[in-house]
Amino acid sequence: MTYQVDDNGFYGEFGGAYVPEILYKTVDTLKQCYRSILESEEFQKEYMYLLRDYVGRPSPLYYASRMSEKYGCKLYLKREDLNHTGAHKINNAIGQILLAKKMGKTRIIAETGAGQHGVATATVCALMNMPCRVYMGALDVERQFPNVERMRMLGAEVFPVQSGNKTLKDATNEAIRDWCCHPADTFYIIGSTVGPHPYPDIVARLQSIISAEIKEQLMEKEGRDYPDYLMACVGGGSNAAGTIFNYIDDDRVKIVLGEAGGLGMETLQTAASLQIGTIGILHGSRIKVMQTEDGQIIEPYSISAGLDYPGTGPIHCNLYEQGRAQVLAANDDEALQAAFELTRLEGIIPALESSHALALLPKMKFKKDDVVVLTVSGRGDKDMATYLKHKDEINYDAI
Ligand SMILES: *Cc1c(COP(=O)(O)O)cnc(C)c1O
Numbered sequence: 001m002t003y004q005v006d007d008n009g010f011y012g013e014f015g016g017a018y019v020p021e022i023l024y025k026t027v028d029t030l031k032q033c034y035r036s037i038l039e040s041e042e043f044q045k046e047y048m049y050l051l052r053d054y055v056g057r058p059s060p061l062y063y064a065s066r067m068s069e070k071y072g073c074k075l076y077l078k079r080e081d082l083n084h085t086g087a088h089k090i091n092n093a094i095g096q097i098l099l100a101k102k103m104g105k106t107r108i109i110a111e112t113g114a115g116q117h118g119v120a121t122a123t124v125c126a127l128m129n130m131p132c133r134v135y136m137g138a139l140d141v142e143r144q145f146p147n148v149e150r151m152r153m154l155g156a157e158v159f160p161v162q163s164g165n166k167t168l169k170d171a172t173n174e175a176i177r178d179w180c181c182h183p184a185d186t187f188y189i190i191g192s193t194v195g196p197h198p199y200p201d202i203v204a205r206l207q208s209i210i211s212a213e214i215k216e217q218l219m220e221k222e223g224r225d226y227p228d229y230l231m232a233c234v235g236g237g238s239n240a241a242g243t244i245f246n247y248i249d250d251d252r253v254k255i256v257l258g259e260a261g262g263l264g265m266e267t268l269q270t271a272a273s274l275q276i277g278t279i280g281i282l283h284g285s286r287i288k289v290m291q292t293e294d295g296q297i298i299e300p301y302s303i304s305a306g307l308d309y310p311g312t313g314p315i316h317c318n319l320y321e322q323g324r325a326q327v328l329a330a331n332d333d334e335a336l337q338a339a340f341e342l343t344r345l346e347g348i349i350p351a352l353e354s355s356h357a358l359a360l361l362p363k364m365k366f367k368k369d370d371v372v373v374l375t376v377s378g379r380g381d382k383d384m385a386t387y388l389k390h391k392d393e394i395n396y397d398a399i
Pocket of ligand 1 (some may be wrong): 088116233238
């Protein structure tokens with residue numbers, strides 16, 4: 001029994017590759033070659049070199065002593081916020097562009113919602129001198145304009161998508177359309193553990209550096225290489241997948257995931273797709289999706305743009321349905337409170353997404369000796385406007 005992907009690209013009943021006929025060969029070629037490329041010495045050498053000297057890895061595993069005291073456990077923070085470009089997404093973007101080059105691709109496409117994955121992709125395209133087109137819903141182009149400017153400064157072409165609700169799902173459709181038109185020369189860099197197989201496995205492997213480092217760092221700090229708890233936020237699932245990858249089949253380690261409750265799961269103003277979604281096909285994969293009875297996607301809502309996705313990748317759907325992972329929702333107000341708490345107790349301003357993992361701490365019952373590792377997926381610079389807007393709603397006495 002394993003929670004890793006099976007030979008057909010499934011995680012239990014989730015996953016697979018539901019792609020248009022015209023992409024079948026492209027996706028199949030990727031499926032045939034990704035493992036051998038990712039595991040090759042040549043790839044590993046270049047990837048590890050860039051992770052160290054360009055991204056700044058290993059990211060520290062920081063013992064948060066004031067937070068530990070407050071929550072009655074030994075809390076370590078895995079500091080993905082300290083990476084170049086400010087989040088974990090760069091780990092994956094670097095790996096995928098190296099994969100694209102090894103496969104002889106000459107053009108990169110991506111889609112982005114909040115712009116974080118777009119910026120990571122534009123960054124590695126500048127680094128590797130590859131042309132890059134990023135699809136982005138026209139509404140998101142307006143809402144996330146600083147990231148649009150960053151991508152353009154990096155040399156990427158940002159293409160505003162006018163169809164549908166003009167958000168992430170529409171940008172994804174447009175990126176898939178582009179891929180269908182240029183399957184031979186174009187590599188589609190997907191930013192999370194979503195999309196058709198083998199993408200979820202590719203992204204999980206490229207993010208697994210997070211848990212590989214946790215193992216070594218815990219050995220050094222605690223004398224054992226596993227924690228009692230691993231905690232992370234889930235949007236599509238990539239920072240969580242990287243955090244748990246090397247522990248997924250180790251039942252000594254409990255997994256706790258925070259999805260975006262938005263205004264509350266009962267309101268439908270939410271992005272808690274693991275808990276309220278139903279099985280459907282989205283982005284080429286069989287996953288849990290927020291949809292109406294006749295299969296129309298319900299527009300998700302979260303204060304955090306990076307968690308505002310109507311589904312969750314197949315890995316986490318399976319972990320949740322099998323009971324391997326505990327999944328809790330953190331609502332907007334709880335995430336905001338958690339962000340200010342980490343800022344005031346530890347001097348670290350987290351991304352709003354990461355705050356959804358931190359917001360689970362008050363919901364947990366730890367024992368004093370429990371070793372808890374929580375991944376801080378990104379830094380909060382991009383969220384300053386939101387934090388300042390809500391600063392008067394924070395209960396400072398509770399911190
Ligand atoms: C994109 C993003 C997320 C959500 O994506 P996952 O694939 O679920 O990790 C979380 N945190 C930050 C900082 C992000 O930029």
